[in-house]
Amino acid sequence: MMSFEDRVVPIMQVNGYLLVPIQIDLDDRTVGLLQQQLLKEIERTRAKAVILDVRMVEVIDSYISYTLSETAAMARLMGCRTVLCGIQPPVALTLAQMGVVLQEVTVARNLEHALVLAGSFQERDRGV
Amino acid sequence: MDAIKVTEIVNGLTTDGRQKDLWRRVMEGALSKEAAGGLFETLRSLIEDLGEEEVGAKILHIAGEHASFPAVDILRAALKVSGEMRRENEHVLMQLRQMLSELATPIIRIWTDILLVAMIGNLDGQRAQNIAERLLNRVSSVRAKVVLVDVTGVPMIDTVVGGFLMEMFNAIKFLGAEVILTGIKPEVAHTLVKLGVDFQMVTIARDLEDALRRGIAITMEERKRRRQLALSLAGGRLEESGEDDEL
């Protein structure tokens, strides 16, 4: 079990998905803890997809985006897909200008779109 | 210094009645603390009438002819006023440029959840960044699903502009929207391939009509999926009764 201090974000369970609103400044330590917390929670709940909502995140630099991709790759190995939603316009411009590619991550416009995308993964996995 | 002396200086500066009055007020402002408040305002009127250079020349004239008069104070105030005026002008100019750049690149909501941006004219770094910022804010605020980018009006796309466009397309995709590009002329297609700029991250359409058709197809597809999602959340009962082909 994780200690209370190691839990950096609230994680909600919706329809077999994990919903993670990130409402804190992502410094290096936090982003590392986020990774650990997510993987443990995926294992515990056997979630089909995890949806990260980054609406409140004002800066995503190369390290944060790398760690997010890395976490998504780990989650995929556990049978869980990752959807990122709510990237703010200035952050999107900055990521694009730096040439960041978010590997293993699917991008959605908002929570609703994220749920639609997560649903379509499931379909694909069932071979529909 | 008395009023007679001031009148004498003013008469030496100009014969125009209104200007005489303004100069008198400027001098009184420089001489007494109580009248100092009006100094800047009066100088502004003078500069508007005569221009910076002439006002400067007259102040120097006062300094030369009447050494005892505190002309330095007037000069200092005049510099401050003309600096302010220049900044105001720059601000107006900036707003006009901004307006022009917005007019030059209209962003139109052409269909439900679909935006059209028509790029016209040459794109330089500043303009391209401006368009990108404006477009991204729009995409985010109206929650557009698809952005149609028409470059028919862009005469030339070099590596720099091609790079800006690719960045803009990638940024739109980070918002979760799709990009459909259209209007690439033969010459442009030729240079793009020669330069090695590929637009692999976007869908390319033959013309605007084709672009719109594809855009609508994307939004319909998503609407269908959303409906299915709603049904499955409702417990999947309706899904089996075959009522989901309403769209």
Added chain:
Amino acid sequence: MYEERITTIIEGPAQDFDIVVRITREEDIAVARQMAKQLAQEIGFSLADVTRIATAVSELARNIYRYARQGRIMIRKRLEDRDSPGIEVIAADRGPGIPDIELVLTRGYTTWERSLGIGLSGVKRLMDSFAIHSEVGKGTVVITEKRRRTF
């Protein structure tokens, strides 16, 4: 001569700058980023540019922490220029230095496992001007600047 220049920048008077952040702990990266953001906002940069500047500072601070363990981020307003105001960001450290600058500016290159290898090249892309001085065994100084757009 070179040694002297790095010393001047690293130990020089801090009052020449609006912000000086010593990078010694991981948390200092977020501090530097936050302070840069505030100053950029004060100068009147667009929100997109504020984010670019904060991200660039984040990358520079992380490079210091990761490769040199400690150093400084120094930031100041540039208002003397007539056309438009700007911001200058300097990152300085007495770390191991960079043997091949061309190589680190190549996108995708990294000596550190947990990275995309776009740190410095990313900074170069985000800012308007970028200069780097580095000497093996002595340290590294990155000087970078961004101007406010005129419209």
